[in-house]
Amino acid sequence: MADGAGHGVAGLAGCDGRRGHSVVSALGLAMFALALAGIVLSGLPVYAVLLAVSAVFAALGVALGSVDASLLTALPFRIVGLLEHDLLQALPLYAFIGALLNRLPLAHTLHRVGTHLVRRSRVAPRLSAIGVAALLAPMNGSVGASLHMLSRSVAPAMRRAGTSAQETAATVCVASTLGVVIPPSLVLLLLGDAMMRAHTEAVNATHAAVRIVNTQDVVRAAFVPGVLVLLATLAVCWWRGRASTARESIQDAPTLQERWTGAIVTAAILALLAGVAVGWLYAVEAAATGGVVLLVVSVLRRQLPGSLLRMVLSDTMALTGALFALLVAATTFSLVLRGFGTDRLITDALQSLATHPTALLLSVLGGMALCSFVLDAFEMIFLVIPLVMPPVLMSVGDAAWVAALVLLVLQLGFLLPPVGYALVMSRSVLAEPVGMKALMRSLWPQWLAQALLIAAVLAWPSITRLTRPDEHALSGGAPDAAEIERRMEEAIKAQQAPQ
Structure with a gap:
């Protein structure tokens, strides 16, 4: 009886402990919800909201004894370690390139040259805008920066050529998101680094004997889907142009100097992007x-x-400061969340679907699509990926394939109404904002094409392995019976060989 009573008391204590842990972890979920609400409703910069919410909940957690104060002392070392990463050292340089593209007429020059090259098409200005975005968006870094560049240089040229305000807005919105999926954009490189960290955490938890995914794997996995997105976008523009009764006019032919400038800049950027893509x-x-x-x-x-140079440098410092502030804020926020144990709560919830990897992956991708209504790509990478990806990669072996799907879902999420990031931003940066219903009428073929592409990549992961020579090592699958037998024979022969 005494033993039974003792076990009963221990069981009640264990239940109370689990219940208390759940309550503490729920505080982290409330912290996340409050941060999202603050981002949407306050109008303050995202980093300011994250830092404020982190400070309030860290103080609350320490006061309640739920968060160990010593955990917060690790924050400076964690931030310094992140800032020493070579990708983050490249961030100011990407910001400098984006500032140059925004302030200089290079995008306008490239658009004029591109329009002249495809002048026989009924929608030459639109096709050229997509081409310019595909070339420059990976160097610009983010959807917001691409929108500002296109709205300043390309959108006015399209309107002068006779493109309707509705089609101009739709084209600019779609074009601004191409930098998310076309490698090797800064978004893709940072996602690759985040996936490497998440995969490392998943492998440490499962003790799986697999090779950790790296940024180069993610770049290669995203290459074919990125090209398919670009081709689908060009096809949608051409198809919609067939339904148009008016031919968009071609402006004066570019000068010889503009043609040489366009050729040199295009060749240089393509060479650099190809160099990064192939390693x-x-x-x-x-x-x-x-x-x-x-x-x-x-x-x-x-x-x-x-x-103008002073303005470019000022823009570079402002954008770099905002991105590094976002990184510091997201790192602080995630550390406090981990102090509450919310990461374990999320892991436990997602692992309940571990026996159904496809359902687990779809649920996470759906959640990320919803988060893309509120967060930019950088915010998603710094804030959401570290929380949800480790449990996914414990069940899904091919981390590079998952990364490619994440990029495709993010890009589509930025284009979905009513609060898709690109749609909302376009209404504030375009000189002629277009209503949401009009945008939806122009964008539905793009949504359909990209949804079909996501479904194809989800159904046939081999699409992302066409440019990956080490498919088997990356997939994490165990060797088949023939491979095991071959290795055993080699080991036996090695043992029998004379010393």
Whole structure:
């Protein structure tokens, strides 16, 4: 009886402990919900909201004894360790390139040259806008930066060519998201780094004997889907142009100097992007080279006076500061969440679907699509990926395939009404904002094409392995019977060989 009573008391204590842990973890969920509400309703920068919410809940957790105060002392070392990463060292260089593209008429020049090249098409200005975005968006870094560049340089040219305000807005919205999926954009490189950390955490938890995914794997996995997105976007533009009764006019042919500028800039950017994609160049080297090339071309063409250079440097510092502030805020926020044990709560909830990996992956991708209504790509990478990806990668072996799906879902999420990030941003940056219903009428073929592409990549993961030579090592699958037998025979022969 005494033993039974003792076990009963221990069981009640264990239940109470689990219940208390659940309550503490629920505080972290409330913290996450409050942060999202603050981002949507306050109008403050995301980093300011995250830091404020983190400070309030950290103080509350320490006061309640739920968060160990010593955990917070690790924050400075964690931030310094992150800032030493080479990808983050490349971030100011990417910001410099984006500022140059926003302030200089290079995008306008490239659009004029591209429009002239496809002048026989009924929708040449739209096709050229997609091409310019595909070329420059990976160097711009984010959806917001691409929107600002396209709205300033490409959208006015499209309107002068006779493109309707509705089609101009739709084209700019879609074009601004191409930098999310076309490698090797900064978004893709940072996601690759985040996936490597998440995969490392998953492998440490499961003790699986697999190779950890790296950024190069993610770049290769995203290459074919990125190309397919670009081709689908061009096909949708051409198809919608067939239904148009008016032919969009072609402006004056570009000058010889503009043609040479377009050719040199295009060749340089393609060479740099290809170098990063195949692993010949590091992101820092490519960004530095691209910045120098753009700077030299601008100086030679006398397009960069001192006043404009000061504005470019000011924009670079502002964007770099905002992104690093976001990184610090997201790191602080995630540390406090882990202090509450919310990461374990999320892991336990997702692992309840571990026996159904496809359902687990779909639920996470759906949640990320919803988060994309509120968060930009960088915010998703810094804040959401570290929480949800480790439990997914414990059940799904191919981390690079998952990363490619994440990129496709994020890009589509930015285009979905009513609060898709690209749609909302376009209404504030375009000179002629377009109503949501009008945008939806223009965007539905794009949604359909990208949804079909996501379904295809989900059904046939081999699409992402076409450019990955080490498919088997990355998939994490165990060797088949023939491979095991071959290895055993080799081991026996090695033992029988004379010493």
